[in-house]
Amino acid sequence: MAKGMREIKRQIKSTQNTKQITRAMEMVAAANLRRAQQSAESARPYADKLKEVVGSIAAGTKGVKHPMLQTREVKKTGYLVITSDRGLAGGYNANVLRKVASEIRENHKSTDEYTIFVIGRKGRDFFKKRNMPITDEVTGVPDLPSFADIKSIAYAAVAKFEQGEYDQLFLVYNQFKNAMTQIPTIKRLLPLDDVSGTATASYEYEPSPEGVLEVLLPKYAETLIYSAVLEGKASEFGARMSAMNSATKNATKMISTYTLAYNRARQASITQEISEIVAGANASS
DSSP, X not given: OHHHHHHHHHHHHHHHHHHHHHHXXXXXXXXXXXXXXXXXXXXXXXXXXXXXHHHHHHHHSTTOXXXXXXXXXXXXXXXEEEOOSOOOSTTHHHHHHHHHHHHHHHHOSSGGXXXXXXXXXXXXXXXXXXXXXXXXXXXXXXXXXXXXXXXXXXXXXXXXXXXXXXXXXXXXXXXXXXXXXXXXXXEEEESOOSSTTSOXXXXXXXXXXXXXXXXXXXXXXXXXXXXXXXXXHXXXXXXXXXXXXXXXXXXXXXXXXXXXHHHHHHHHHHHHHHXXXXXXXXXXX
């Protein structure tokens, strides 16, 4: 009996320690979530302004052509997948990886038909384990990333589309709704088809509209990638906060269960001791 009580007491202590850890992680995730949301919101005006300028050129100038605006026959597809470096975030990584894996399985017969750019250790390990083709990867992205942290992979993904190495590029990430809801999303990034028709004014550009687009279109696409990374970070912290909240609640329930079992065992032990004392007293009388 005493051995059983010691084991229950050890379990209570262990669960209390776990609860302290999950509660602390929940608070850290909540603080990071607020900052990540602010970063995502701050990046939107820049992307919107770039879209407005690009749309002005595309809609206000006749005959302007650029490979990033033109649809071509799809022979190969690129996927830029955004995941996290760490786990303990509920279904954050599993949901987005399951979605892109399903998309690839349904639309491609061989690895020659697609390539992958991946941000985050969890995604990189997932694809490597399955021998899926990775063109470029970035890990160790900080909790509050700057554009410089993902610039190399964003530039490579956009440049290889321009060079014709694949014919369309999809962004795969978790779209942030709120702390409880993150939506695995696949969105076509290239060719850009959401910038035309946003303005009707006619402008003159130096040296030429094509020259301006040559600079702005890659910047716009890279900005959309960065915005998706920021949304992914907000989603990651929301998912982690929810997961740690659930873990804390489960730990509280376990502590209550263990405490009840300990009290029952203690009561049984006391009852047994009293019975033994009474039996000994009766035997000696």
